[in-house]
Amino acid sequence: MDKAVEYFEPAAPIPRNTPPSGLDVVRVTMRNPLELWGEPSYNEPVIQARFFGQHLTIANHPGLVRHVLVDNAARYGMQPVRQLVLKPILREGLLTAEGENWKRSRKAMAPVFTPRHARGFAQQMLAQSVAFADRLEEDASRASEINASALMTQLTYEVLAETLFSGGIARSDGDLGELIDNLLKTMGRVDPMDLIQAPRWIPRLLRLRGLKTLRGFRDMVSRTMDQRKAEIASGKQVPDDFLTLLLGLEGEAGLNRNEIEDNILTFIGAGHETTARALGWTLYCLAGSPHFRSLVEEEIDRVLATGADPVEWLDLMPHVRSAFEEAMRLYPPASNIGRAPLEDDSWTDENGKRYDLPAGEAVVVLPWVLHRHNLYWENPRQYRPERFLPGAREKIGRFQYLPFGAGPRICIGATFALQEAAIALATLLGRFRFDMTENTRPWPVQRLTVQPAGGLPMRISHRH
Ligand code: HEM
Numbered sequence: 357m358d359k360a361v362e363y364f365e366p367a368a369p370i371p372r373n374t375p376p377s378g379l380d381v382v383r384v385t386m387r388n389p390l391e392l393w394g395e396p397s398y399n400e401p402v403i404q405a406r407f408f409g410q411h412l413t414i415a416n417h418p419g420l421v422r423h424v425l426v427d428n429a430a431r432y433g434m435q436p437v438r439q440l441v442l443k444p445i446l447r448e449g450l451l452t453a454e455g456e457n458w459k460r461s462r463k464a465m466a467p468v469f470t471p472r473h474a475r476g477f478a479q480q481m482l483a484q485s486v487a488f489a490d491r492l493e494e495d496a497s498r499a500s501e502i503n504a505s506a507l508m509t510q511l512t513y514e515v516l517a518e519t520l521f522s523g524g525i526a527r528s529d530g531d532l533g534e535l536i537d538n539l540l541k542t543m544g545r546v547d548p549m550d551l552i553q554a555p556r557w558i559p560r561l562l563r564l565r566g567l568k569t570l571r572g573f574r575d576m577v578s579r580t581m582d583q584r585k586a587e588i589a590s591g592k593q594v595p596d597d598f599l600t601l602l603l604g605l606e607g608e609a610g611l612n613r614n615e616i617e618d619n620i621l622t623f624i625g626a627g628h629e630t631t632a633r634a635l636g637w638t639l640y641c642l643a644g645s646p647h648f649r650s651l652v653e654e655e656i657d658r659v660l661a662t663g664a665d666p667v668e669w670l671d672l673m674p675h676v677r678s679a680f681e682e683a684m685r686l687y688p689p690a691s692n693i694g695r696a697p698l699e700d701d702s703w704t705d706e707n708g709k710r711y712d713l714p715a716g717e718a719v720v721v722l723p724w725v726l727h728r729h730n731l732y733w734e735n736p737r738q739y740r741p742e743r744f745l746p747g748a749r750e751k752i753g754r755f756q757y758l759p760f761g762a763g764p765r766i767c768i769g770a771t772f773a774l775q776e777a778a779i780a781l782a783t784l785l786g787r788f789r790f791d792m793t794e795n796t797r798p799w800p801v802q803r804l805t806v807q808p809a810g811g812l813p814m815r816i817s818h819r820h
Contacts, residue, residue, distance in 0.1 A: 363738040364644035366637075366686060367798055368728070371395045381408075388801045388809075390691065390724055397725050398736075402711055411717035416726055418755035420711070423703045424695050424719050426763035431701065435694025435718050442625075445570060448615050449622030450768060457615075458765075464610040465619070465768065468601045474771045476596065477519045478667040481776050484515045485783035496788050496816045504639050504790055505798075505812035508632040515776055516628045520620065521580055522595035577620050581613075598623065623769070625804075630689040631773045633805045634759075635780060636812050638683040639790045640798060641739045643814060648741050649785075651675045653819065656786045670778035676785075678744035680777045684759040686739060688723035689805040693761050695719050723758050724806065732756040791815045 372394035376384050384391050397403055401417035415421050424432055433454055446452045450461050467473075488511045495502055517523055585603060587594050594600050602619060605611045611619070642649040655675045664672055701713040713719055728736040732753065742748060760767035767773070784790075793815050798808030 361647050363735065363740055364641060365737050366641055366644060366739055368686070368737060368800060371398050390800055390802045390806070393722070393725050397722075398728060399730050401705070401731065404711065407718075411714055413711065413713060413717070413719040414725065415719055415721050416729055416731070417705060418732075418753055419705065420703050420719075421721050421726070421755040421758070421762070425693070425721065425758075425761065425765070428697075428701065429763045429765065431698055432695040432719070433698050435696050435720065436716070437718075438692075438694050445566075446622045446625060447618045449618035449625075451622050451626050453618075460609070461611060461615060461619070462764070462768070464605045465602075468598065468605070469768045469772065471771050473601070474775050475667045477772065478665070478775060478779065480518045481515050481779045482666045482783065484518050485511065485780045488514060489783050489787055492784075492788065492816060496818045499815055499817040501793055501795065501813050502816050503811040504814045504816075505632070505636040505808050508635040508639075509629065511780060512628045512632040512635065512776070515780070516624060518597075519772075520598045520623060521584075522597045522599075574617065574621070577617055581617065581620075626767075627769050627773070629805050631776055633687065633689045633807055634680060634684050634773075635777060636808065637687040637806075638680050638777075638781065639784075639814065640792070640796070640808070640812055641683045641686065641741075642679055642785075643790055643792045643796070645739055645741070648675070648679065649789075652679055652781075652785060656782045660782065660786055666779050666782075667775075669782050670775050673778060673782060674745055675741070676778055676781050677774070678741040678749075680774075680781065681744040681759070682739055682741040685727040685743075685757060686737075687800060687806050688727055688759045690759070690761070690767075691722060691724035691802050691806050693721040693723065693758065695721075721758065724802070726756060726758065729756070785819075787819060788816050789819050791817070 369388075369391045372392075375381075375394055376392065381392070397414055397416075402420060403412075403414040403416070405412050405414075413420075415424055434452070439452060443452045448457055448461070450458065450465060453461055492502070492507075580599070581603065584594060584599050588600070588603065599620070602611070602616050606613060606616060642652065652673075652675045655673050659669065659672045670677055696716050696718055697713050698715060700715045702710055703713060704710045727733070730736060733756070743752065755762065760770040760773075791814060793813055795813040798810065798812050800806050801809045
């Protein structure tokens with residue numbers, strides 16, 4: 357690390373010295389779970405506590421993380437509260453499926469997510485990024501203030517719509533991006549009734565409001581599937597996108613029609629908001645780190661001047677990749693990876709201390725906490741992308757940095773997301789500079805992803 361450089365410490369809650377009490381726990385949990393975690397969470401390898409009457413284990417120790425996510429993964433289910441929120445929306449999609457259904461779906465879908473297919477999407481990613489940058493020209497000429505967070509949502513949505521359906525979603529009314537946002541805001545949230553584990557017959561008001569949107573959305577996906585199937589049946593040349601690839605899996609050993617629909621919804625839910633948040637936080641962190649941003653800009657200019665294929669950009673631009681990976685360390689889009697043992701389990705640390713992990717009770721890996729943990733990171737609250745440059749990156753332990761999770765349920769879209777990020781960042785930062793203004797005061801809040809409350813107002817201008 358360079359001693360002469362003043363490193364940026366981006367916005368984050370200061371860890372609590374005392375735990376919140378009584379009603380405050382409910383209030384903070386509903387408002388922003390990131391504000392719950394106290395000093396011990398960032399200093400201890402394992403925390404065990406009672407939370408809303410439940411036994412909760414926070415796994416920071418690499419051995420325990422590995423035990424839960426990798427070595428004993430088959431003996432763990434998804435954390436019940438997460439399933440309560442997501443399962444009504446995503447049903448048997450890969451993110452929420454469990455047991456044999458998950459096994460069969462993951463196996464069937466593996467060929468769709470090979471690096472070869474991700475590479476096949478590079479040109480579409482580039483075309484969408486360039487078209488998007490073209491639309492920002494005017495704002496950049498006027499050095500306008502834009503909401504970088506909302507813009508990144510738009511960009512990743514456009515990339516996904518193109519790679520999923522080649523843009524051909526059967527849209528009857530309204531904007532699909534808006535529909536998804538609505539869905540996530542209403543259904544994709546922990547309802548206070550879930551938190552206190554109220555019986556299922558008590559209505560979850562937040563979720564009821566989202567049901568109508570969900571039905572409309574499913575109809576739209578279903579019509580798009582029918583349309584494509586008819587095109588395939590008539591022998592028409594169809595695009596080689598996710599939709600065609602998924603429809604090709606329909607049948608005995610693959611997926612049934614409902615599962616294909618569930619997975620399309622899952623890719624939209626899991627793949628667009630996550631990448632958008634990571635991109636937005638990267639722009640913000642780079643704006644606070646002029647020294648590293650210059651290195652990123654030089655690298656992009658150098659690589660683009662060679663005319664290299666966008667498929668190669670991720671490998672050819674280690675500074676771009678490090679900027680993105682370090683932003684995901686500080687702001688992991690998925691900040692909670694929750695499990696529960698199917699049967700009573702235990703784990704013993706290197707000093708012989710045994711931790712009981714009762715059946716059905718939560719064991720959570722919190723990338724937000726783990727990525728800022730004082731035992732594993734130097735100056736954890738500072739943005740130092742140098743940690744991820746070749747030569748330094750190899751020293752980062754496999755189980756201390758988990759933006760995409762680990763083990764059999766590791767993110768299936770990780771290669772896709774990293775490639776998309778490199779192409780989007782190189783396209784945008786090759787042309788524009790994003791700076792903070794007096795309004796750039798983002799506050800990270802955990803919803804389904806870690807998002808900046810109030811958006812990310814930034815000034816966009818031309819670099820050249
Ligand atoms: C920066 C972007 C992304 C991040 C940070 C991210 C993060 C994650 C994490 C942490 C998990 C594991 C969850 C768990 O173990 O409980 C996961 C799973 C998953 N992700 Fe991603 N993801 C990203 C992009 C994508 C994209 C682009 C897609 C699809 C196009 C995608 C599809 C999925 C699916 C289907 C799963 C479930 C896999 C399974 O359970 O077998 N993700 N993601």
